[in-house]
Amino acid sequence: MRIVRNRNEEMNTKKKVKALQTYNETGLRKTKQRALIMEIIRRERHLDADEVCRRARAEQPRLSLSTVYRTLQTLKEKGLVEEVHFDEAHHHYETKPASEHHHLVCLGCGQVIEFCYSLVHFIKEDVAEARDFEITGSEVRMTGYCPTCRRSK
Amino acid sequence: MRIVRNRNEEMNTKKKVKALQTYNETGLRKTKQRALIMEIIRRERHLDADEVCRRARAEQPRLSLSTVYRTLQTLKEKGLVEEVHFDEAHHHYETKPASEHHHLVCLGCGQVIEFCYSLVHFIKEDVAEARDFEITGSEVRMTGYCPTCRRSK
DNA sequence: ATTTCTATTGCGAACTATTCGCATTTAGTA
DNA sequence: TACTAAATGCGAATAGTTCGCAATAGAAAT
Ligand SMILES: [Mn+2]
Ligand SMILES: [Mn+2]
Ligand SMILES: [Zn+2]
Ligand SMILES: [Zn+2]
Numbered sequence: 175m176r177i178v179r180n181r182n183e184e185m186n187t188k189k190k191v192k193a194l195q196t197y198n199e200t201g202l203r204k205t206k207q208r209a210l211i212m213e214i215i216r217r218e219r220h221l222d223a224d225e226v227c228r229r230a231r232a233e234q235p236r237l238s239l240s241t242v243y244r245t246l247q248t249l250k251e252k253g254l255v256e257e258v259h260f261d262e263a264h265h266h267y268e269t270k271p272a273s274e275h276h277h278l279v280c281l282g283c284g285q286v287i288e289f290c291y292s293l294v295h296f297i298k299e300d301v302a303e304a305r306d307f308e309i310t311g312s313e314v315r316m317t318g319y320c321p322t323c324r325r326s327k
Numbered sequence: 328m329r330i331v332r333n334r335n336e337e338m339n340t341k342k343k344v345k346a347l348q349t350y351n352e353t354g355l356r357k358t359k360q361r362a363l364i365m366e367i368i369r370r371e372r373h374l375d376a377d378e379v380c381r382r383a384r385a386e387q388p389r390l391s392l393s394t395v396y397r398t399l400q401t402l403k404e405k406g407l408v409e410e411v412h413f414d415e416a417h418h419h420y421e422t423k424p425a426s427e428h429h430h431l432v433c434l435g436c437g438q439v440i441e442f443c444y445s446l447v448h449f450i451k452e453d454v455a456e457a458r459d460f461e462i463t464g465s466e467v468r469m470t471g472y473c474p475t476c477r478r479s480k
Numbered sequence: 481a482t483t484t485c486t487a488t489t490g491c492g493a494a495c496t497a498t499t500c501g502c503a504t505t506t507a508g509t510a
Numbered sequence: 511t512a513c514t515a516a517a518t519g520c521g522a523a524t525a526g527t528t529c530g531c532a533a534t535a536g537a538a539a540t
Pocket of ligand 2: 372373411421428429430441
């Protein structure tokens with residue numbers, strides 16, 4: 175019988191250096207599927223799983239929807255992808271942006287506008303302090319009607 | 328053949344007065360099911376459709392889940408109920424509160440804490456102005472870990 | 481109170497979103 | 511190159527939501 179070592183276990187310094195050259199920073203294997211999914215959501219924001227899959231299949235027709243779900247989940251855990259929640263009963267995804275931003279959604283045409291507000295960060299700090307919470311995420315979403323949709327009502 | 332008049336059409340003043348005594352303010356019929364659903368979500372906040380249904384069936388065993396969904400949808404449109412979006416891929420509901428509030432969710436134990444921030448209203452005004460949007464709703468959600476859950480990690 | 485009309489309900493089926501199990505493939509390592 | 515575990519594809523399972531339609535029941539008219 176053979177001793178199987180978990181790849182995530184501690185390694186000595188020498189091996190650690192070697193590992194960093196071979197694995198990417200996340201410790202995940204580099205696969206065509208993952209790369210493509212990542213590329214797609216880097217290119218286009220706020221897609222849902224099905225939209226990601228459809229776009230990916232243009233290039234990799236055999237890619238399975240399960241893989242898309244699994245990959246988005248994994249990348250989310252690694253902090254490379256964020257899940258956004260609109261009104262619908264399903265999720266949308268985007269690559270983790272450099273600066274925290276929030277969403278304004280038009281209920282007429284569906285367009286999503288991103289906006290930043292340092293006040294949000296302030297609120298976060300304040301709530302964390304007041305409630306003694308360790309806050310790991312925050313999401314601000316506003317819904318309404320854009321100028322165009324407002325006119326056509 | 329008989330002329331059928333839509334009940335929502337204009338009525339003369341006299342009839343209008345009568346109607347206000349008979350219909351409730353929303354123009355919806357008063358049914359046992361609706362009353363019960365309303366009572367349940369008035370009593371307990373942030374339930375999802377299935378939880379509402381289970382609680383309702385203690386009193387009305389034949390109540391159907393479809394009715395719960397339909398009713399919540401209707402009451403939402405009338406502005407009596409609000410839909411809240413947590414991390415999960417399904418909705419939760421609460422009676423429309425007097426003052427706008429937001430949510431802090433513990434990822435460990437699931438507890439939901441409500442908090443108010445007038446700053447949010449300010450942001451809303453500001454975004455509306457900056458983007459020329461008519462804003463109809465806003466939701467702020469923060470996630471993290473409560474003191475208790477933090478300790479047990 | 482009785483009649484009339486249609487909003488609302490219950491039920492099952494349909495549909496959509498997401499997860500799971502497992503055999504097969506493949507990336508990374510030795 | 512050979513080995514091993516990670517990742518994939520596929521189909522089935524589960525969960526959440528909507529739909530169609532016949533039956534029921536609230537409100538208005540009589
Ligand atoms: Mn975004
Ligand atoms: Mn609430
Ligand atoms: Zn619009
Ligand atoms: Zn907790």
